[in-house]
Amino acid sequence: MRKAFRYMTAAAALAAIASFTASAAGAAEEVKIGFTAALSGDFAAYGENMQRGLELAIGEINAKSDNGGITLAITTADDRGLPSDGVLIAQRFCSDETVDIVMGYSFSSVALAAATIINDCQLPVLASAVTSPDLAGVSPYFRRNVLTDAVQGELAGTYAAKVLGAKRIAALNQQDDYGIGGTDAFVAAAKAAGAEILSREAYVLGTKDFKTQLTSIKAQTPDLLWVGGFYTEAAKIAQQARQIGLDVQILGSDGLLSPKLIELGGASIDGTILYGMFDPSVAKPEVQAFVKAYKDKYGEEPNAWAALAYDAGYTLNEAAKLAAAKNGKVDRVGLNAAFAEIKAVPGVTGPTTFQENGNREGTVVYLQVKDGKFILAPKQLN
Amino acid sequence: MDILLQFFINALMLGAIYALAAVAYTLVYGILEMINFAFGELFMFGAFLVVSFMLPQVSLFGVMVPMPGLPFLLAAPLAIFIVAGMGYLIERCAYRPLRFAPRLAPLITAIAVSVALQNLAQSVWGAQELAYPSFFLLEAKPIQIGGAYISMVEIAVIVTAAVVMTALHFYVKKTRMGRAMRAAAQDVEAAALMGIPVNRVIAMAFIIGSGLAALAGIFYGAVYLFAHPHMGFMPGLKAMVAAVLGGIGNIRGAMLGGIVLGFAETFGAAYLPNGSAYRDAIAFGILILLLLFRPQGLLGTRLPNRLADRGAMAFKGSASAIDAGLARLSAFFAGRDLVRYASWGILAVVAVSVFFIFPSPYWARVFVFVLIYALLASGLNIVVGFAGLLDLGFVAFWAVGSYFTSILFVEVLAKGYGVDVSSVWWLFYVNLLLGGGLAALFGMMLGYPTLRLRGDYLAIMTLGFGEIIRLVATNWVDLTRGPMGIRGIPVPSLFGYKLGSPVQLYLLGLVLLALAVFLIALMVRSYLGRAWVAIREDEAAAEAMGINTARYKLYAYSAGGFFGGVTGVFFAHSQQYISPLSFTLFENILILMLIVLGGMGTLAGPIIGAAIWVVFLEVARDMPFIQQHPELRFMALGVLLVVLMIFRPQGLLGQKRQPLMMS
Amino acid sequence: MPDQATALPLDDKVLLDVKGVGRRFGGLVALANLDVAIRPGEALGLIGPNGAGKTTFFNIIAGAIPVSSGSIHLDGEQISGLSPDRIAGKGIARTFQNIRLFDEMSVLENVLIGRHRFFRASLFGLIFRTKKAHAEENLSKEVARQVLERVGLADKMAQPARSLSYGDQRRLEIARALALEPKLLLLDEPMAGMNPTEKADLSRLIVELNRSGMTILLIEHDMKAVMGISKRVIVLHHGEIIADGSPDAVRADRTVIDAYLGRRG
Incomplete structure (x- = not known):
């Protein structure tokens, strides 16, 4: 039975490889990724974006002829956004000796639930969407290529008060670790920089109706509205603000960075400022190539989730090559050591370097929605 | 203005x-x-x-x-x-x-x-x-x-x-x-x-x-x-609440209910403290108040669910090709004592599982989940299977147990008083009882307003209760740490010896499940269980025979709640982290479906259902088809359940009745 | 030979005392100001055409429907206004016009439900299976077996109730009610839908029960069936008592013939 299970896993993996690469033959070392994220349920979209970004990177890497004998394979497990499924999946990847690294995670709580198990079996993790500060240093095997919400929020708060000159700020945050953590830091930094926080309200991810809050906010006459959340809700906030005649500058967190923001927000989203580590409009060739390849493959433009997962794929490739060069093979411990050594791996979200606590070094760029496109915001934080 | x-x-x-x-x-x-x-x-x-x-x-x-x-x-x-x-x-x-x-x-x-x-x-x-x-x-x-x-x-x-x-x-x-x-x-x-x-x-x-x-x-x-x-x-769900609000069955009432709900939600979100985070709870809060004071709804005149002649869930055998095939399977079990049969169920699960568990921590972990779901399903089965009351808020009991022990261990003892939690390892075992007791108390609270209601109304009411508990866990950040969840919950230990590995957790869970099934069997095989089943079969007749139906329904809720709470405590310590994401309505539906799958009103049904479903979910992950479309796992469950309801409503193993007497 | 109805008042003890009981549904008067006294040991027949209010009267005694006016006393204790389970606990047991058994439970378990009011064991007692808990369960099982023997279902104890024949289901309902050890047994058309042999059997059973001291109130549609059982018959028509006396007297009563027998042609 156990063999049968192994066999099925292998078959699935083979199928996955076959669909991504034409020239995997003669691979000396296969690095297997255990990918986990919420792929069903209310919030499957974010997980799906990551999966697509990562699969695109794997396809490109496996198509290379000179990759030091490294090929990447992937096996996928849907965690439904449930911590309990996260535990189960962590154990699954730990027990499956062919899995060399875990990637994905759409929610910090799932990663937190899995952390102890993954630590025990010394399985490296490279997460790309979880921002909770609780995850910093949670295990020597845990890394992420996204900035923590605390860092992001602090940068954004300073930017709002100092660069945009906001004096009266109303804040809305998504009621989860991401929204609360980021907004806590945002509020503190904005206050420190001299802005007044008029109100702060939370909403649950998946909320559709914001008119009530926005009507109250309108009466407070803010000059800036902070949205610490995801693009799905931000688009509705912008739409509904316009519907009730609230005309205010919106500043959003990196959860807004998705072409879907523009698609869902329509004309109302124009002028919104947000930040992120990935600027889809930038003329850098690798970014353009990524955007084009993604569009060709999936028929839509990539968002921040996809971009970070895509970069995570390349970062893994660098670490794997380094580990293979050093040890002649890629195993969990070797791979983990390599992650600590690699520096400034180029990517569409900028260079990736990890700190000792597993956080990524880096900063954000500020973007603005203009005529249905993201452009670099005219003012940046220096 | x-x-x-x-x-x-x-x-x-x-x-x-x-x-x-x-x-x-x-x-x-x-x-x-x-x-x-x-x-x-x-x-x-x-x-x-x-x-x-x-x-x-x-x-x-x-x-x-x-x-x-x-x-x-x-x-x-x-x-x-x-x-x-x-x-x-x-x-x-x-x-x-x-x-x-x-x-x-x-x-x-x-x-x-x-x-x-x-x-x-x-x-x-x-x-x-x-x-x-x-x-x-x-x-x-x-x-x-x-x-x-x-x-x-x-x-x-x-x-x-x-x-x-x-x-x-x-x-x-x-x-x-x-x-x-x-x-x-x-x-x-x-x-x-x-x-x-x-x-x-x-x-x-x-x-x-x-x-x-x-x-x-x-x-x-x-x-x-x-x-x-x-x-x-x-x-x-909200529209359903609106329909109940207006007096279900009454068209003008539904319109009025919708408008009332629209206003309550908008103004509640605007003026209640932290109203926007709790806005979904407003609808359910109103629902519960309404059912307490005016169960017929705003415009309703009659109490719905007048004592119906048909029982809550006593299935008459149905004849079909599928049924005939399955009947042969269950003929094997016919005429046997179901308690023994349940122990066989557990034994079978154990016997099969040892082949996986010891070689693979992963399969041990999977079977820990089988046990957790089997425990939950066994508790819910008291309410649904034996007493015939639909409960869509059962996860709330699970949440109450989980949060009780986690807050006590992590927030109060470790963070509040700086106690080294490994020195109070025995508290876990005390908490199993206390968490269960607390959840049983919640069961009473939930049960009380629903006493006058039957069937579907009860379902909505419990659903509202479950959602409120989840929203409180999400939004009362000071108490529960909200969506960040509570981490650092110690693994169970015995005299300082940690029982944290999947196999150890599995064995501990097995002991709990065996105890739970044993306790449930003792309750069911007494006048208590007979009263529950009588209420399920024909509430009016049960009342005429001297059964205080209200009181026995409360007992059912509390007993179910108790096992939900106990499971919650075990769950929290076994995964060392909890967050409100675990206690969703969908999980509740899942647990309900496990029972239907295995057979309502039997002791082995919930266990078999849990084993089949959890193992299926894990094995299905490897199917290439599911790798592409993970959501199909749940669609398969839905379709399976519909087919089962039509062709074999008594569940896979539900052919034989549960004896209700002491032996 | 003196009429039974007039003979009984010599013993002026009353078991069930219904005083001025009325029941309205909206504007409709289902029962108007009924006065009925049932004496211990009596087998009282309650007849009347369809819609006369017989079952309503039953439901009111059993507490399933509240009274609109008047009061009901059992052994001098007021029971009107109590819930059906409390009334059952006081010693009134009933059967239903359309059989209402617990289908999925065995015959024996059905009868044990009738014993419900005798159980005292606490949860602790149940879980630890104390001697007391065992004793009361065993006692009730013994009583249940006796009752089942009495109604002739002893050989079918382990079967599920739904598998019984129609006549046996009627018997089981009576057995379930008897297990409650009632002071008063309410039988709602127990012979409806039976064939003549079954009817005769059941008739004999009811008479035996009555002989052994059970007080019985029997609704029967068909006066002939009541004749063999009851010495006293009440006729209900449009919610009012139009006759009360021996079967012969009632049968000869002009009003009854007009209202009931006459109507039935």
Whole structure:
């Protein structure tokens, strides 16, 4: 039975490889990724974006002829956004000796639930969407290529008060670790920089109706509205603000960075400022190539989730090559050591370097929605 | 003033949408006394279809398909027409075969249909939100009244809702079919005797109801500018609440209920402390208050769920090909004592599992989950299987147990007093009892207001309770750390020896499950269990035989709650981290389905159901098909349940009754 | 020979005392100001045409429907206004016009439900299976077996109730009611739908029960069936008592013939 299970896993993996690469033959070392994220349920979209970004990177890497004998394979497990499924999946990847690294995670709580198990079996993790500060240093095997919400929020708060000159700020945050953590830091930094926080309200991810809050906010006459959340809700906030005649500058967190923001927000989203580590409009060739390849493959433009997962794929490739060069093979411990050594791996979200606590070094760029496109915001934080 | 006016407009628009969908629920309920949970999903299909028809091309199953790009005024009627057809088909295929089945059967089937449709929509349209294409109503400038704004879409929603509901009112009052509907709503059997074509009337109620749900969904999408596979779930629940609020079965009541709910939500979110985070709880809070003080609803005159002649879930054997095959399987078990049979069930699970567990921590972990779900299902089975009361808020007990022990260990002892938690290892075992006891207390609290209610009402009420507990866990950040969850919960240990490995947890869980089944067996095989089953089989007769039905229902809730709480404590310590994400309505539905799968009202059923389902979920992950479309695992569950309800409602192993006497 | 109805008042003890009981449904008067006294050991027949209010009267005694006016006393204790389970606990047991058994439970378990009011064991007692808990369970099982023997179902104890024949289901309902050890047994058309042999059997059973001291109130549609059982018959018509006396006297009563027998042609 156990063999049968192994066999099925292998078959699935083979199928996955076959669909991504034409020239995997003669691979000396296969690095297997255990990918986990919420792929069903209310919030499957974010997980799906990551999966697509990562699969695109794997396809490109496996198509290379000179990759030091490294090929990447992937096996996928849907965690439904449930911590309990996260535990189960962590154990699954730990027990499956062919899995060399875990990637994905759409929610910090799932990663937190899995952390102890993954630590025990010394399985490296490279997460790309979880921002909770609780995850910093949670295990020597845990890394992420996204900035923590605390860092992001602090940068954004300073930017709002100092660069945009906001004096009266109303804040809305998504009621989860991401929204609360980021907004806590945002509020503190904005206050420190001299802005007044008029109100702060939370909403649950998946909320559709914001008119009530926005009507109250309108009466407070803010000059800036902070949205610490995801693009799905931000688009509705912008739409509904316009519907009730609230005309205010919106500043959003990196959860807004998705072409879907523009698609869902329509004309109302124009002028919104947000930040992120990935600027889809930038003329850098690798970014353009990524955007084009993604569009060709999936028929839509990539968002921040996809971009970070895509970069995570390349970062893994660098670490794997380094580990293979050093040890002649890629195993969990070797791979983990390599992650600590690699520096400034180029990517569409900028260079990736990890700190000792597993956080990524880096900063954000500020973007603005203009005529249905993201452009670099005219003012940046220096 | 401007603010109030704006709130008023927002509330009216939201209320109009709820009212439209509420009428759908009420129409079907009036005749069949059944809550068609699937209306929420038909609502969603309405929005998706209209968006698809209006766009030049849409990605279906991941493939770009050219679309006609119809104007809204053509696309909307077409979508409504198709959804009405879907409603008819669902009624014809899934509900009609169960017309004379016990009342839990169609309700569970409706939930299963709803789960299947949700996941089907995700496979078809993908997990992303689809943007609503712009059309003339959206492009028009909003009207400004003082400082308040009202958009053309909102006007259209309010006006259309008013027109449609007036039309419906006259349809029901004046036409032949309408009169037939009212007659059927009074008394289906009498109507049938009077020569009213009941099947056609019911089909018509589903067609109209589905059309209304689709219309509500189309508007909901147009106001919030999106379509999403899960968009119908919460509005569906709210509409159901609105229907109950107005007095279920009463069309004018449903309209009123919708509007009241729209206002309560808008003004509650605006003026209650932290109101916007709790806005979904407002609807359920009102529902609970209403059911406490005026269970017939605002405009209702009769108490629904008058003591029905048919029992809650006593299934008469049904003959079919599938059944014949399964009957052979269960013939093997026939004539045997079910307690022994349950121990066999556990033994079988153990025997099979040892082959996996010791070699692989992963399979040990999987079986820890089998045990957790088996424990939960066994607890819920007391309420649903033995006492015949549907409970959609059972996860709340699980949450209460989990949070109780986690807050005590981590927030109070470790963080508050700086206690080294490993020195109080024994507290875990005390907490198993205390957590269970606390949850049992909650069970009493939940049970009390529901005593006068039966069946479907109870289902909604418990659902509301479960959602409120989850929302409190999410939003009362100071107590529960909210969505961040509580981590650092110590693993169980014995005299300082940690029982943290999957195999150790498995063994500990096994002990707990064995104890739980033993305790449940002792309760069931006494006058207590007999009273529960008597209430399930015929509440009025049970009362006439001297059973205080209210008290025994409370006992059932508390006993079920106790095991839910105990499981919660074990769950929290076994995974060392909890967050509100674990305690969703969907999990509750899942647990319910495990019981149905294994066999309600048996001791082994929940265990077998849990083992089959959890193992299936894990094995299914490796299927290439599922790797591409993970949501299909749950669609499979929904479809399986519908088939099971129709062909083998007593579950896989439910052929033999549970003896209810001491031996 | 003196009429039984007049003979009984010599013993002026009354078991069930119904005083001025009325019941309205909206504007409709279902029962108007009924006065009925049932004496211990009596087998009282209650007849009347369809819709006369017989079952309503039963439901009111059993507490399933509250009274609109008047009061009911059992052994001098007021029972009107109590819930059905409390009334059952006071010693009134009933059967139903349309059989209402617990289908999925065995014959023996059905009868044990009738014993419900005798169980005292606490949860602790149940879980630890104390001697007391065992004793009361065993006692009730013994009583249940005796009752089943009495109604002739002893050989079918382990079967599920739904598998019984129609006549046996009627018997089981009576057995379940007897297990409650009632002071008063309410039988609602126990012979409806039976064939003549079954009817005769059941008739004999009811007479035996009455002989052994059981007080019985029997609704029967068909006066002939009542004749063999009851010495006193009450006729209900449009919610009012139009006759009360021996079967012969009632049968000869003009009003009864007009209202009931006459109508039945």
